[in-house]
Amino acid sequence: MTSSILTPARARRRRIGAQWRAPLGIVGAVVALAWILVACTAPLWVPYDPVAQGLPRLQPPGPEAILGTDSVGRDVFSRLMAGAGVTIPLALLLVGCSVVLGTLVGAIAGYAGRWVDETLMRITDLVMAFPTVILAMVIAASLGPSLFNAVIAAIVVSWPQYARVSRSIVLSLRGQNYVIASRLLGYSPARSLWTDILPNVAGPILVLASLDIGTAILLLSGLSFLGLGAQPPTAEWGSMISGAMENFDAWWIGVFPGLAILTVVMAFNFIGDTLRDAFDPLARAQSIAANTGETA
Amino acid sequence: MSESPVLESRDVTVSYGGRRPVHAVRGVSIRVERGETVALVGESGCGKSSLARAVVGMERIGSGTVLFDGEPVPPLGLRTRKNTGIQMVFQDPNTSLNPRRRVGDQIEDGIAAATARGLAGSSAGDWLERVGLPAASVSRYPHEFSGGQKQRIAIARAIAARPRLLVADEPISALDASTQSSVAALMKDLTRELGAGMLFISHDLAVVRRFADRTLVMLAGEIVESGETARLWAEPQHPYTRALLAAIPEPDGSGRIPASPSAEERRSWL
Amino acid sequence: MSRDAVLSISELHISIGRPLVTGISLDLYPGRVTGLAGESGSGKTLTSMAVLGLLPRGARVTGSIRCGDTELVGADRRTLSAVRGRRVAMVFQDPSASLHPQLSVGVQLTDHVRRHLGLSRRAARQRAVELLERVQVPEPEAALARYPHQFSGGQRQRIAIAIALACDPEVLLADEPTTALDVTVQAGILQLLHQLAEERQLAVLLVTHDLGVMSAIADEVAVMRAGVIVERAPRAALFSAPQHPYTRQLLAALPGSRLEEEPDV
Numbered sequence: 001m002t003s004s005i006l007t008p009a010r011a012r013r014r015r016i017g018a019q020w021r022a023p024l025g026i027v028g029a030v031v032a033l034a035w036i037l038v039a040c041t042a043p044l045w046v047p048y049d050p051v052a053q054g055l056p057r058l059q060p061p062g063p064e065a066i067l068g069t070d071s072v073g074r075d076v077f078s079r080l081m082a083g084a085g086v087t088i089p090l091a092l093l094l095v096g097c098s099v100v101l102g103t104l105v106g107a108i109a110g111y112a113g114r115w116v117d118e119t120l121m122r123i124t125d126l127v128m129a130f131p132t133v134i135l136a137m138v139i140a141a142s143l144g145p146s147l148f149n150a151v152i153a154a155i156v157v158s159w160p161q162y163a164r165v166s167r168s169i170v171l172s173l174r175g176q177n178y179v180i181a182s183r184l185l186g187y188s189p190a191r192s193l194w195t196d197i198l199p200n201v202a203g204p205i206l207v208l209a210s211l212d213i214g215t216a217i218l219l220l221s222g223l224s225f226l227g228l229g230a231q232p233p234t235a236e237w238g239s240m241i242s243g244a245m246e247n248f249d250a251w252w253i254g255v256f257p258g259l260a261i262l263t264v265v266m267a268f269n270f271i272g273d274t275l276r277d278a279f280d281p282l283a284r285a286q287s288i289a290a291n292t293g294e295t296a
Numbered sequence: 297m298s299e300s301p302v303l304e305s306r307d308v309t310v311s312y313g314g315r316r317p318v319h320a321v322r323g324v325s326i327r328v329e330r331g332e333t334v335a336l337v338g339e340s341g342c343g344k345s346s347l348a349r350a351v352v353g354m355e356r357i358g359s360g361t362v363l364f365d366g367e368p369v370p371p372l373g374l375r376t377r378k379n380t381g382i383q384m385v386f387q388d389p390n391t392s393l394n395p396r397r398r399v400g401d402q403i404e405d406g407i408a409a410a411t412a413r414g415l416a417g418s419s420a421g422d423w424l425e426r427v428g429l430p431a432a433s434v435s436r437y438p439h440e441f442s443g444g445q446k447q448r449i450a451i452a453r454a455i456a457a458r459p460r461l462l463v464a465d466e467p468i469s470a471l472d473a474s475t476q477s478s479v480a481a482l483m484k485d486l487t488r489e490l491g492a493g494m495l496f497i498s499h500d501l502a503v504v505r506r507f508a509d510r511t512l513v514m515l516a517g518e519i520v521e522s523g524e525t526a527r528l529w530a531e532p533q534h535p536y537t538r539a540l541l542a543a544i545p546e547p548d549g550s551g552r553i554p555a556s557p558s559a560e561e562r563r564s565w566l
Numbered sequence: 567m568s569r570d571a572v573l574s575i576s577e578l579h580i581s582i583g584r585p586l587v588t589g590i591s592l593d594l595y596p597g598r599v600t601g602l603a604g605e606s607g608s609g610k611t612l613t614s615m616a617v618l619g620l621l622p623r624g625a626r627v628t629g630s631i632r633c634g635d636t637e638l639v640g641a642d643r644r645t646l647s648a649v650r651g652r653r654v655a656m657v658f659q660d661p662s663a664s665l666h667p668q669l670s671v672g673v674q675l676t677d678h679v680r681r682h683l684g685l686s687r688r689a690a691r692q693r694a695v696e697l698l699e700r701v702q703v704p705e706p707e708a709a710l711a712r713y714p715h716q717f718s719g720g721q722r723q724r725i726a727i728a729i730a731l732a733c734d735p736e737v738l739l740a741d742e743p744t745t746a747l748d749v750t751v752q753a754g755i756l757q758l759l760h761q762l763a764e765e766r767q768l769a770v771l772l773v774t775h776d777l778g779v780m781s782a783i784a785d786e787v788a789v790m791r792a793g794v795i796v797e798r799a800p801r802a803a804l805f806s807a808p809q810h811p812y813t814r815q816l817l818a819a820l821p822g823s824r825l826e827e828e829p830d831v
Contacts, residue, residue, distance in 0.1 A: 112374060177386040178394045178402075180354060180372070181450070184383055185409040185457055188376040199396050339748040340719065499748055502778075543749040545756065545778035547817065549805020553782045556754035 025274025031267035035260075039084040048075035050082035050235040058250045068252035070243055079235035080256055086236045088264065090151055091216040097155045098216075099209050102162025103201060109163070110170030111193050121167065124160040132157045136219060140228040147236070150229035154219050158212065165208055169201045203279045211272030214265035221261055237261050300366045302461050302493040303328040303351065308360035310346045320346035322517035323360065328461065328493035333484055335508030335525065336497045337540070343517040344497045348465045351495065352384050364461060380409040383454035385483070387466035389446035393438040399424070399449050400434025406456030415458050423452040427482060444475035448482070455486045462487050462494045469500060476500070480507050501544055505529055513537045516566055536565040571595055572736045572769045573617065573654065578629035578639075580612050580793075582622065587612055588793040589629070594737055594769035599760065601784030601801075602773045603816070609793040610773045614739045617771075618656060619646040633737065652682050655730035659742035661722035664729070665714040671698075671725055672710030675732060682733040697728040701758060720751035727758065734766070741773045756782050777817065781805055789813045 048055070048065075052074065059069040067076040109120035127135070139153035170193070173179060179196045187195075221238030223229035230236030232243075237257040244254025303326070310321040320343040328334045338344045349355035351362055353372040362369045364382055383406075386392045393402055403420035411417045421431030427448040429441075438446055447467065454462060464483060468476040480496075484507050487494040498504050504511055505525060512522040513536065521534040532538045539557045546552070571593035580587040587609040594600050602610045615621050617631055619638060631638040633649055641649075658664050666674055675694035679685055685693065691710070698706035701724040703717075714722055723743060730738060740759060744752040760783045763770045772784055780787050781801065788798040789812065797810040808814045 177388065177392045181384065181386070181392060181453065182394070182405060183372055183377060184352060184380065185405045185453075186377050186380045186412060187405070189374050195397070196394055339750065501749065539750060543753040545753070545776075545782040547777040547781045547805060549781050549802045551782065551785075551801055553757050553760055554749075554753040556757060557750050 022274060022277075024270045028267040028270025028274070031263055032271060035084050035088060035264050035267070038081055039088045042081040042085050046075075046078035046081045048078040050074065050079045051233040058247060060250070061252055067256050068250065070240075070253045071247050071250070074233075076240075076252060076256055079240060080237070080260055082235040083237045083240060083257065083260070084264075086147070086230065086234060087217055087220060087238075087261075090147065091213055091220055094151050094154050094158070094216050094220070095209050095213050098159040098212070099162055099205060101155065102159035103166040103198075103205055105159065106163035106166030106168075107170050107193055107198065107201065110167040111174055111189060111197070113174075117167075120163070124163045127157065127160045128164075130157075133219065133222060136223060137226065137228060140223050145228045145231060147224070147230045147234065150220055150223040153223065153228075154216060158216065158219075161212075162205060162208065165204055166201045169204060170197050173197050173200055207272060207276045207279055210268060210275050213268040213272075217261060217265055217268075300363075301327040301329045302365060303495065304363045304366075305347075305351065306361050306363075308347065308350055308362060309358040310343070310350050310355050311358045319358075319517055321350065324514075324517070324519055325360075326495075326512060326519065326522075328495050330460070330493055331488055331491050332509050333487065333494045333496055333507060335504040335511045336495060336514055337499060337501055337504055337511060338514035339499060339540075342514045344514050345465055347514070348384075348463050348495065348497050352382050352463050380413060380457050381460040383457050383459035383462050385447070385451055385454055385462065385464040385467040388470050389443045389450060390470075392450040393446055393453075395438050398435050398437060399441075403434070403449070403453045403456050406453040409457035413458075418456060420452075420456070423456045424449070426455075426486070427452045428478075444471045444479060447471060447479055451479070451483055451486065455490065458490055458492075460490075460492050462492055463497075464494060465497045466499070467496070468503060469498065476503060477506070501540060513540065520565070534565070535561070539565075573631070573633050573771075575613070575617070576630045576632075578613065578616060578627070578631060580609070580616055580621065580625055580627050582625045586793050587616075590790075590793075590795055592771075592788060592795070592798075594771055596736065596767040596769050597764055598785045599763050599770040599772050599783050601780045601787040602771060602790055603775065603777060603780055603787055604790035605775060608790045610790050611741055613790075614656070614741050614771060614773050617654060617737075617739060618650050651678065651730075651735070652733050653735055654737040654739065655733070655735040656739040656741070657723070657726050657730050657743045659745050661719065661726040661746075662714065664726045665722060667714055670711055670713055671717075675710070675725075675729055678729055678732045693732070694728075697731060698725070700731075700762075701725070701728045702754075703728070718751075720747055720754065723747065723755055724758065727755075727762075731762065731766070731768075735768070737769045737771070738762075739771045739773070742775070743772070744779060745774065745776065752779070759783060777805075789816065 053072045055065060055069045055073040055075060057069060057071055057073045059065055061068045065075045065077060067080065069075055105120050105124070109117040136153045136157045139156055140150050143149035143152060174197070179192055182192050182196055220229060221236070221241070224236045224238030225242045227242065230239045232239065237260055240257040241254045244250065247253060305324060305326050307323045307325055308321055309319065309323055311317040311319050324347055326334070336344045336347065346355055350357050351369065353369045356371060369382065393399065400420040403423050407418055407420065420434050424433050425431050429445060429448060438449070441449065462483070467483065468479050471479060480503050483494065483496070496504070496508060508525045510523065511525045511528050512519050513534065514520070515536050521528065521532065521537045528537065529541065532541055539561065543554045543556060545554050573594040576591045578587060578590045579585065590613055592600065592602070602613065604610045612621065616627055617638060619641065621627065627639050629639060633653055636645060636649060638646065638649060672691070672694060675697060676687070676690040679690045679693050680687070694710060695706045698709055703709050703721055703724050714725070717725065743759065744755050747755065756779060759770060759772070762768055772780070774780060784801050786798070786800050787804045788795045789810065790796070791812050797804065797808065797813045799809070804813065805817070808817055
């Protein structure tokens with residue numbers, strides 16, 4: 001009963017934050033959806049071919065090119081819109097691959113235990129021991145600069161966090177009575193992992209993934225900025241900013257892709273925050289129920 | 297039929313920890329016959345749950361053997377259990393059922409285990425009715441039930457597998473006093489109907505007195521006394537058994553506070 | 567009763583969404599243990615929580631709970647916290663829930679004493695040792711430096727009782743204080759509660775579903791069902807001649823109960 005006594009105050013404190021978080025989540029969802037729509041349809045309606053160099057060079061925003069042109073005469077607006085179709089799907093793909101890989105590794109490690117766990121988790125530690133961006137750079141550089149290799153490099157550095165989370169959840173559930181019960185009823189380890197354990201892993205992993213999409217976009221753009229990802233003339237936000245370095249006076253070349261990255265990253269973070277809040281009270285309610293339940 | 301007991305343990309030990317191991321079970325030998333309810337009683341920390349877990353293969357045995365129908369019980373490791381003749385009911389009904397699956401589906405798992413061993417099938421609804429819940433509950437989720445009801449569902453699932461041995465680890469201690477007796481009675485009836493043996497672990501001596509055919513008293517990892525329940529209750533031999541029985545407050549309105557054993561007495565038992 | 571009640575509950579109604587306690591009256595007298603029996607969900611725990619103003623938000627409480635001259639129903643925070651711990655203390659089923667896991671026993675005991683009684687550090691420590699001695703925690707001096715997890719369940723419950731007694735309360739609410747314990751340990755705690763009630767003239771409200779426990783130490787027993795007290799009688803009378811059918815049913819449901827074995831008693 002003691003824990004339920006504490007809840008009103010705790011709930012009140014959280015509610016203040018939550019008031020703002022839900023609308024932010026909606027804003028995030030709207031912005032993210034808008035960008036995804038742009039990503040899907042941009043080639044159909046952008047005013048210019050994003051890689052064509054037909055316009056006057058270094059033109060400031062104006063009626064002909066609303067966001068100006070870059071140093072080789074390409075329309076910044078068209079490139080920006082087409083860039084969404086490069087960065088966002090790749091970021092989603094990269095997060096998806098990391099989630100699947102990491103969750104599986106963590107689940108297998110947590111369920112099997114013993115040397116399997118030791119081996120897999122030492123590999124995870126090894127990856128996590130390096131600074132993410134530096135490791136991604138090294139891998140991308142050694143694979144050779146291309147957008148595909150940048151994605152591979154980003155997957156290599158980002159799966160371990162999912163492995164950690166899924167392992168810890170699996171570990172905490174592995175000894176649960178209902179898992180033991182289904183094993184005694186003849187479930188194979190794989191089946192018990194699939195039906196009894198993984199459904200509980202999905203929530204926290206989803207939250208983590210939604211927060212990670214922003215990071216993935218930054219990482220991909222960062223690698224492209226460094227010349228390790230998208231290669232010219234591909235319209236990609238990171239490489240567009242990189243191109244802006246040559247002409248600091250032409251602010252529009254770099255600022256708009258920068259703003260694009262900012263809005264997408266923030267949108268996904270808002271979504272992630274809201275999801276985390278949505279899952280958190282559930283977990284809290286469950287723990288309260290467990291404490292106040294009729295346990296001897 | 298002079299057949300082997302459904303469960304037999306010989307000199308079983310269970311230890312935890314590495315450098316300074318804790319010996320939870322120290323050389324315990326027990327037998328459970330078909331159709332018999334054997335109670336294992338003792339205070340918390342005496343090793344009774346460790347023994348229960350060792351019997352079903354959840355706990356690695358340090359030495360000794362556990363035989364189920366004359367065959368060693370394999371550890372519940374990464375190999376799939378083929379012989380589903382041992383089932384278990386746990387203490388905490390809130391963690392005994394998968395919260396994300398309908399109770400009917402979970403009972404179906406029990407039925408599937410029985411049919412996989414070539415035994416007759418049955419329906420989840422029938423089993424729910426058998427444990428006193430409406431058959432229509434099959435499509436509901438565990439959180440829609442009270443603790444006592446969840447425990448009944450867990451029992452239905454275990455019994456649906458038509459086990460030859462049911463191991464129950466404090467199955468009623470988390471339940472309301474008013475439902476404890478009925479759940480214990482239900483377990484006894486169902487196992488007897490199946491001709492299965494039951495190992496019933498409990499610290500509640502009053503319930504044990506009522507339902508167990510035989511009682512084993514465990515202290516500090518060893519069985520200190522065993523015998524027919526009625527006999528054990530009437531003429532306890534070991535001082536620990538006597539102290540345990542004497543400590544139960546009788547609901548007789550006498551205002552007598554039961555004796556609590558002193559530290560010296562505790563030492564003398566070991 | 568010739569003496570005045572230290573705590574008197576009258577016509578208490580509690581509803582959280584729906585009515586859960588409907589019109590309960592109960593008096594607690596110094597030096598006496600009053601039992602409140604019933605199944606979980608009968609409202610017995612809610613009643614004890616209401617005394618301390620610990621009901622969840624959204625609970626509607628009407629009626630009266632008087633501790634001496636202080637009305638507790640609808641009292642403000644300050645009044646309640648002056649009463650809580652100081653005049654009315656509580657012991658729960660799970661001692662771990664009432665002890666802070668990361669503070670030593672000494673800190674938890676002395677903090678309480680110093681805050682409520684304004685004792686000096688040394689005097690508070692002295693009092694803490696005395697309290698632990700009284701509840702029979704072995705080596706009280708050494709125990710002060712230890713943490714809750716270093717004690718057994720029974721010892722933890724003794725420590726929780728020591729903390730409850732720290733400010734010499736007049737009323738002790740004990741909600742299933744022995745339910746989580748082994749029988750031999752339970753016997754010791756029951757003895758302790760019985761002695762404390764007598765020597766400190768403490769009014770104890772013992773909330774439990776265990777009629778054996780009731781029979782051991784309660785002077786008077788109230789049986790509660792679905793939010794109302796169905797029967798209230800001195801211990802001996804209640805157990806030997808239960809009046810209400812529900813009480814009879816409860817007694818009959820006891821494993822190994824006399825009523826069941828010898829139905830004609």
